[in-house]
Amino acid sequence: MYNRKSLAxxxxxxxxxxxxxxxxxxxxxxxxxxxxxxxxTPANAFGYETARLVDASDAxxxxxxxxxxxxxxxxxxxxxxxxxxxxxxxxASARAMRAQADGDRAYALGADLPAAVRxxxxxxxxxxxxxxxxxxxxxxEQARARYRAILxxxxxxxxxxxxxxxxxxxxxxxxxxxxxEDAEAQRQAAAQAYGRVRQLARDGAPDPLGLAVASYxxxxxxxxxxxxGQCSYMxxxxxxxxxxxxxxxxxxxxxxxxxxxxxxxxxxxxASLRMLAEWALEDPARTRRxxxxxxxxxxxVAYALARVGDIVDGRPDSxxxxxxxxxTTGQVGLADAAQGHDVTPNPALQSLVAAxxxxxLKQVPDADRVAALAxxxxxxxxxxxxxxxLDTALxxxxxxxxxxxxxxxxxxxxxxxxxxxxxxxxDGSLEAVGAARLLGEQGVLTLSRGxxxxxxxxxxxxxxxxxxxxxxxxxxLSTPYWNDAAYVAERVLTTAELKxxxxxxxxxxxxxxxxxxxxxxxxxxxxxxxxxxASDRLRLLLARRMVREGSIEQALPYFPADSDARxxxxxxxxxxxxxxxxxxxxxxxxxxxxxxxxxxxWGRTARAQAWxxxxxxxxxxxxxxxxxxxxxxxxxxxxxxSYGAGRSAVPGWKAYDGNPGTPETPALRAAAAxxxxxxxxxxxxxxxxxxxxxxxxFHYREIAANHALRASDELPRRSQAYAAVxxxxxxxxxxxxxxLAATIYRRYIEHGARVPFSGSFGRECAAPxxxxxxxxxxxxxxxxxxxxxxDHPGLLLAAALLALAGxxxxxxxxxxxxxxxxxxxxxxxxxxPRAA
Numbered sequence: 001m002y003n004r005k006s007l008a009x010x011x012x013x014x015x016x017x018x019x020x021x022x023x024x025x026x027x028x029x030x031x032x033x034x035x036x037x038x039x040x041t042p043a044n045a046f047g048y049e050t051a052r053l054v055d056a057s058d059a060x061x062x063x064x065x066x067x068x069x070x071x072x073x074x075x076x077x078x079x080x081x082x083x084x085x086x087x088x089x090x091x092a093s094a095r096a097m098r099a100q101a102d103g104d105r106a107y108a109l110g111a112d113l114p115a116a117v118r119x120x121x122x123x124x125x126x127x128x129x130x131x132x133x134x135x136x137x138x139x140x141e142q143a144r145a146r147y148r149a150i151l152x153x154x155x156x157x158x159x160x161x162x163x164x165x166x167x168x169x170x171x172x173x174x175x176x177x178x179x180x181e182d183a184e185a186q187r188q189a190a191a192q193a194y195g196r197v198r199q200l201a202r203d204g205a206p207d208p209l210g211l212a213v214a215s216y217x218x219x220x221x222x223x224x225x226x227x228x229g230q231c232s233y234m235x236x237x238x239x240x241x242x243x244x245x246x247x248x249x250x251x252x253x254x255x256x257x258x259x260x261x262x263x264x265x266x267x268x269x270x271a272s273l274r275m276l277a278e279w280a281l282e283d284p285a286r287t288r289r290x291x292x293x294x295x296x297x298x299x300x301v302a303y304a305l306a307r308v309g310d311i312v313d314g315r316p317d318s319x320x321x322x323x324x325x326x327x328t329t330g331q332v333g334l335a336d337a338a339q340g341h342d343v344t345p346n347p348a349l350q351s352l353v354a355a356x357x358x359x360x361l362k363q364v365p366d367a368d369r370v371a372a373l374a375x376x377x378x379x380x381x382x383x384x385x386x387x388x389x390l391d392t393a394l395x396x397x398x399x400x401x402x403x404x405x406x407x408x409x410x411x412x413x414x415x416x417x418x419x420x421x422x423x424x425x426x427d428g429s430l431e432a433v434g435a436a437r438l439l440g441e442q443g444v445l446t447l448s449r450g451x452x453x454x455x456x457x458x459x460x461x462x463x464x465x466x467x468x469x470x471x472x473x474x475x476x477l478s479t480p481y482w483n484d485a486a487y488v489a490e491r492v493l494t495t496a497e498l499k500x501x502x503x504x505x506x507x508x509x510x511x512x513x514x515x516x517x518x519x520x521x522x523x524x525x526x527x528x529x530x531x532x533x534a535s536d537r538l539r540l541l542l543a544r545r546m547v548r549e550g551s552i553e554q555a556l557p558y559f560p561a562d563s564d565a566r567x568x569x570x571x572x573x574x575x576x577x578x579x580x581x582x583x584x585x586x587x588x589x590x591x592x593x594x595x596x597x598x599x600x601x602w603g604r605t606a607r608a609q610a611w612x613x614x615x616x617x618x619x620x621x622x623x624x625x626x627x628x629x630x631x632x633x634x635x636x637x638x639x640x641x642s643y644g645a646g647r648s649a650v651p652g653w654k655a656y657d658g659n660p661g662t663p664e665t666p667a668l669r670a671a672a673a674x675x676x677x678x679x680x681x682x683x684x685x686x687x688x689x690x691x692x693x694x695x696x697x698f699h700y701r702e703i704a705a706n707h708a709l710r711a712s713d714e715l716p717r718r719s720q721a722y723a724a725v726x727x728x729x730x731x732x733x734x735x736x737x738x739x740l741a742a743t744i745y746r747r748y749i750e751h752g753a754r755v756p757f758s759g760s761f762g763r764e765c766a767a768p769x770x771x772x773x774x775x776x777x778x779x780x781x782x783x784x785x786x787x788x789x790x791d792h793p794g795l796l797l798a799a800a801l802l803a804l805a806g807x808x809x810x811x812x813x814x815x816x817x818x819x820x821x822x823x824x825x826x827x828x829x830x831x832x833p834r835a836a
Contacts (some may be wrong), residue, residue, distance in 0.1 A: 017787065026644035027476050030440050030459075031484045032330060034678035036339040037444055038404050038412075041376040042397045048431040049302035049369075050270045053259035053295050056204050062266035063210030079209065086113075097121045102129055103142050114159040116153055119146045127168060140172055151458060159205045163486050164518065167211040168198045170218065187222045188573065194219040214262035219267050223254040238628060244286070251276075252293040259295050277303035285350035291355040294365050301369045303350050303357075305376070309334030311344045317344050338376045338401075345377040361386065366562055368395040375401060392429035393422035400445075416442040433480070436462045440481040448550040448678035449606055453501055459485035460534055473658050479534050486629045486636065487646040490539055491690045492683055496759075502542050502558070508536040516565040518577045523570045532566050533729075544635070547626040552592030559585035559625075579717060588625040591617040598710065605721075605774040608714035612725050612768060615707035619732045622700025632697050642697060647673040647687065655715070666691045698736055705740060709747075711768075717751040721768035726752065729760035 030037045080086060080094035090113055097106035097118075103126035110118035118454075150158050150165040172195035173186070177326035194215040201212035224231045226246035235242040255276060261269030280286045290296035309319040312335045318324035325343060337345040344640035352661065353374055356364060364370055364386075371386035375398055387398040420442055423435050424713050428439065428730070443458035462481045466553040476482070489498050512530045517523050539558045546555035560567050562583040569580050594617060597610035627633035630646030637644065649663050649672040663669045666688035675683050692699040708729025715722040726748045734741040741762055757766050792807040 001494045007373075009715065014581075026641075027480055027483055028331060028333075029483050029487075030437075030444050030481055030644075030648070031447070031487060033339075034448060036329060036341065036443055038441060038678065039339050039401065041338045042372050042394055042401070042430075042434065042438070043265065044302070044431045044434050046060060046302055046306040047262075047270050048272060048434075049306065050259065050262040050273050050299070050573070051265070052263070052428070053273075053298050053302075054256065054263050057261070058265040059196065060201055060207075060212045060264050061210065062213040062261070062264050063208065064214070064266065064268055077598070079164075080117070082208065083117070083160075089297070090117075091697075094121050098125060099692035100125055102126060102139065103146065107146075114157070114160060115379045116158050116165075119150050120161040120164055123147050123150075123165070123168070124316040127172065143172065144169065155453045162205045163197055163200050163207045163211055166193065166200055170194045170197060170215065174247060183225070187225070190222055191219050209762050213261055213264045213266050216257045216264075217272060219260070220254040220257035220272065221410075223250040223257070224253060224611060225786035226250065236275055236279060239282060243279060248289045255290070255293070256295050259299070265321070273299055274307070277308070281308065281348045281352065284355070287352055287355045287359070291352075291357060291499070296444055297356065297359075298366055298369070300352055301366065301373055303806075304352055305369065305373055307334070308346055308347045308348060308724075310337040310349075310376075311335070313342075314344075319348075323349050335788060336376065337378070341348070349373065349377050353379060353382070355781070357382075366396065368392050371398045371561060380405060391437070392427050393419045393438065394429035396422075397430075397683070400441075409445065413442075413445055413449070413741055416445060432464045436464050438462075440484065443484070443828070444479075444678070446684070447488060448493070448680065450680050450682060452683075453497055453509055454486060456485055456488045456493060456501060457505065459488060459803055460538070475534075476526070476539050478531075482534060482537065483636065485534070485646045486537070486541060489538060489783070490545065490629050491646065491687050494547055494686070495542075495551075498542050499547070502539055508539060508540045508560075511538055511561050511564045512566060514565070516568050516570075516579050518570070519581055520570060520577065523577075523579065527566065530566050536560065541629045543584075544624075544626050544629070552588060556589055559588055562586050582624055584621075587617060591621070598707075604714040605770055607710045608721065608725070609770045610775070611707050611711035611714065612728075612770075615704045615711065615732070616727075617705055617728065618700050622698075622704060625702050626703075628692055628699070630828055632692050632695065632699055632828065639698065649673045666695070669695075696737060701733045701736055705737075705744065708732065709744065712747070715773050719769075719773040720753075720755055721750060721770050721773035723752045723755045723758070724766050724768035727761050727765035728759060728768070731765055734762045 030164050051367070058312060078095065078098055079092055080098075083091070089451070093110055093112055094117065096107050098121065100106040100109065103122040106116060106125040107122035110121060113121070123143040126146075126273045127138040130136045133139055140184040147165040147169045150161050151169075157161075168307060170190055173190060173193075195791070197215040198212045221230075224236070224243075224246060225313075226242070228242040228245045231240075231246065232241040234240075255273070258269045258272045258276070262273055263269075276395065280290055280296075280300060281304065287300060290300065297771075309324065312318040312324040315324070318335060320334075322332050324333055326332060328341045336342045337343045341656055353370075356370060361367075361370075367386045367389045371383045372394065374380075374386060375383035383398055384402055387395045387402070389395070396415050396419035400412045400419065403409075403411035403415055416438070418436055419427050422429075423439070426435065437460055440462035441457045443462060446458055447455035458610075459481050460479075462485075464478050464480065464523055477654070489501075493501070514527045518529075540560065543555045543558035546558070560582075562581060562585050565579070565581065567582045568583070571578050571580050579693070591614060594610050594614035598614060599609050601607045623633060623635055623639050627635040627639065629636050631641055631648050632642075634643075634645060649669040650661075663672050665759040667684075668692070670684040670688040674687060681789075694702045706729075711725045712729070715725065727753055730741040730744040730748075745761055755766070757764055
């Protein structure tokens with residue numbers, strides 16, 4: 001049966017699945033809304049579920065290339081070009097054959113090709129030409145003859161193109177079958193032809209294009225036909241009457257074939273199942289027609305959980321809008337009635353559960369998924385009944401949420417723990433991402449119970465294992481809840497608790513050998529292959545926290561080695577790429593040394609110079625050596641944003657709603673950042689106590705400015721260095737804290753001397769001249785003497801004469817006094833007794 005439908009229609013049933021092409025700007029955080037997190041409905045991704053609707057009984061796998069065997073889709077990428085069995089000369093012959101107008105001419109040019117390749121290439125030319133030529137019948141019959149001839153060759157000779165030939169015979173059909181008026185006979189014959197494709201591949205014939213798996217989808221399309229004929233893609237998408245005229249048995253058979261295709265890693269099969277599930281759930285009558293089939297049941301439940309949203313503000317279109325509840329939740333994703341926020345269950349989901357209840361629920365497959373669906377629409381008793389039937393991770397997860405609904409946190413904690421025991425030995429009920437979410441939620445509940453160290457551990461271990469075949473999936477994909485773990489580490493645990501945890505559970509990973517490549521492409525490939533792990537990040541977070549608290553020497557071992565290229569950045573200077581190591585350990589050590597000199601150096605100028613050096617390091621490298629991972633510095637994003645990680649008194653997604661204002665005290669900010677429920681007062685107290693000092697964006701810049709002020713305290717006020725360090729201090733924060741910059745400027749105006757950079761104070765500053773400052777008082781005294789000598793020589797002479805006169809008078813007075821004292825002294829005789 002030769003089908004002339006457009007390529008677009010064929011590819012839409014065979015091509016890649018469509019997903020919601022949007023997502024959160026920042027990684028989702030479980031702690032943003034703890035109640036909603038713990039109430040959310042557990043669900044797997046649709047693709048994960050469709051790949052498991054049936055068990056693949058063979059090793060066939062999809063290879064969904066963009067071209068068909070006749071090479072009609074990519075003229076510059078012919079199938080023969082990728083055949084390793086052909087020599088370059090043979091590939092050139094095949095290209096010449098493909099350029100011919102018909103198969104006979106093509107066949108004549110292929111004498112140097114293996115028989116199967118020669119026959120197939122000539123047949124493909126005729127198949128392609130038949131689409132436009134007026135003698136379609138003749139060309140197709142020639143193509144069929146050559147495809148059959150391939151299958152009649154000895155097996156060893158036919159193998160190279162037997163799967164391709166069988167597939168094309170199934171596509172264009174047999175002439176006798178095409179002439180038959182019995183549509184069912186045509187359909188069965190074509191189905192057998194597609195089955196032959198799969199059998200040849202199972203028997204070992206090469207299938208580099210994955211045609212055996214594609215044949216499942218092509219065969220399934222045959223059964224999307226009814227009283228109104230074969231239904232097109234557009235008739236499916238637009239839910240036209242043709243689809244409703246398809247017998248239920250045919251729909252179920254097509255679903256099973258698409259499920260077989262999806263089970264073999266086919267995005268095409270997944271996309272087809274998605275479209276059919278969407279169509280079926282749009283009308284309860286369609287759902288009821290399919291609900292007695294186990295594969296259809298599992299498909300509809302999987303689609304309902306993964307790809308159908310609930311209703312926000314009574315708007316039916318909100319069911320497919322991932323931003324429908326954003327203003328309320330701050331999260332991007334389909335609305336979930338189980339989370340609250342005045343979202344109501346989708347009637348389509350209620351109809352699906354009602355249809356399921358019409359069946360024997362004791363026999364329903366995947367009862368844990370149905371339990372999750374019942375939980376989502378508020379059928380808690382039904383959810384409890386179904387969840388208790390299975391001992392899977394998903395079933396225990398549903399039971400944990402039901403316990404939380406009843407306010408029983410102890411039972412919920414036990415259920416989470418039971419669910420977590422399924423890992424790392426997965427039972428198949430949860431995909432890797434869902435397992436990470438489960439463990440993350442366990443951490444949220446643990447945190448709410450005041451077990452802070454345990455919560456950190458659980459959140460850190462809520463990870464997605466890398467694919468061994470592709471280990472560079474990225475930190476955020478493998479560690480999706482880092483921001484939640486970092487919040488607990490930075491703002492809830494004390495420094496001592498965090499250090500004890502790191503010392504015990506977060507060892508430093510080994511430094512990769514060698515350096516990172518200097519060209520951009522290889523540099524980023526290298527960094528993906530050598531990721532910074534969560535343990536590394538936690539150690540760096542601890543190191544920066546210890547620097548902030550003054551324990552700089554103790555912090556140094558927790559910084560990465562200065563030679564660790566994983567922390568390098570790639571910079572372009574004058575058109576030349578350079579890899580720059582961060583060297584945070586060295587920088588932190590220099591900062592600590594500067595502070596020690598500032599406190600102990602002999603001489604005020606030496607202390608001033610040390611304070612100034614500390615200010616430069618704090619301003620230039622403060623993000624790397626003392627920045628907060630989250631608020632207010634956001635080192636996690638390199639400081640490029642002021643929200644998107646951790647807690648804040650004004651959530652980032654509300655920051656631009658007018659001027660919400662920030663509470664004035666740490667306690668009030670803690671209360672605003674940590675509303676209930678599932679938050680302890682102790683957590684709020686710890687959050688307030690660990691707040692940045694000062695509490696300002698890029699807080700280390702104000703620290704740098706304060707160091708500059710300390711430097712100015714040690715300098716002569718009229719010196720150039722005094723003006724320069726104040727100018728630099730103002731420059732550090734002039735754009736972030738203009739009030740503090742103005743205070744520094746006023747200090748300069750009141751006490752400092754006019755300098756060449758006075759007019760650009762806070763913007764352009766000279767380097768402080770500390771050597772001149774050290775001699776400032778001596779220099780000033782010398783200048784005063786010179787000025788007096790030059791401007792008032794007579795006065796100096798008079799002063800000198802006066803001084804001489806005064807000196808002479810003093811000498812005369814002394815001599816006079818001494819003389820009189822000598823005359824009054826009494827005389828004594830030898831031997832006379834002295835007074836006692």
